[in-house]
Amino acid sequence: AQSVTQLGSHVSVSEGALVLLRCNYSSSVPPYLFWYVQYPNQGLQLLLKYTTGATLVKGINGFEAEFKKSETSFHLTKPSAHMSDAAEYFCAVSDDSGTYKYIFGTGTRLKVLA
Amino acid sequence: DAGVIQSPRHEVTEMGQEVTLRCKPISGHNSLFWYRQTMMRGLELLIYFNNNVPIDDSGMPEDRFSAKMPNASFSTLKIQPSEPRDSAVYFCASSPDWSSGNTIYFGEGSWLTVV
Numbered sequence: 359a360q361s362v363t364q365l366g367s368h369v370s371v372s373e374g375a376l377v378l379l380r381c382n383y384s385s386s387v388p389p390y391l392f393w394y395v396q397y398p399n400q401g402l403q404l405l406l407k408y409t410t411g412a413t414l415v416k417g418i419n420g421f422e423a424e425f426k427k428s429e430t431s432f433h434l435t436k437p438s439a440h441m442s443d444a445a446e447y448f449c450a451v452s453d454d455s456g457t458y459k460y461i462f463g464t465g466t467r468l469k470v471l472a
Numbered sequence: 473d474a475g476v477i478q479s480p481r482h483e484v485t486e487m488g489q490e491v492t493l494r495c496k497p498i499s500g501h502n503s504l505f506w507y508r509q510t511m512m513r514g515l516e517l518l519i520y521f522n523n524n525v526p527i528d529d530s531g532m533p534e535d536r537f538s539a540k541m542p543n544a545s546f547s548t549l550k551i552q553p554s555e556p557r558d559s560a561v562y563f564c565a566s567s568p569d570w571s572s573g574n575t576i577y578f579g580e581g582s583w584l585t586v587v
Contacts, residue, residue, distance in 0.1 A: 401476075
């Protein structure tokens with residue numbers, strides 16, 4: 359069965375500092391991995407995704423994530439945090455096992471300090 | 473292009489009343505999902521449809537919940553009777569087709585409060 363674990367329900371960084379949000383997954387078949395962002399009172403929107411090919415994936419707003427099979431990880435990073443990055447971030451996993459279910463993590467709320 | 477459209481955005485209702493949430497997926501998308509988000513349980517998949525057919529409703533909490541998709545451009549999620557523990561944000565989402573690598577596009581949610 360698939361699962362996703364996001365380490366840290368709350369993360370605080372200073373403006374301009376590195377953002378690192380952690381995601382580990384479990385999947386019995388090659389996974390598809392996603393990061394979504396949710397701003398207050400809005401729905402989720404895709405930041406980036408890994409399906410196949412290059413393991414370093416670049417997304418919107420300067421975010422990127424690297425698929426590391428050996429570590430079963432898909433951590434999200436951004437070199438320099440902006441105030442506008444304050445939001446909740448969700449990691450999700452899916453696969454081609456036929457269930458077509460996206461499993462979402464519990465989310466990490468990012469706070470950016472001035 | 474219009475995204476996934478949900479209505480109502482906010483609803484407050486009394487326990488025991490029927491609640492109907494509505495969703496219009498993105499035109500041309502063949503898969504539709506209903507999710508529920510709460511502080512305690514996070515984001516839960518309730519049901520998903522492919523080509524208007526319910527594929528998996530194992531996430532529907534109980535018989536009080538039902539979902540329909542009468543055509544490719546409309547879906548409803550109904551709660552009857554509603555209970556305070558149903559208070560949550562309900563998201564509808566759609567995806568282009570039956571492929572796990574596809575992006576899911578979310579609506580802005582329906583915020584339900586049952587008092």
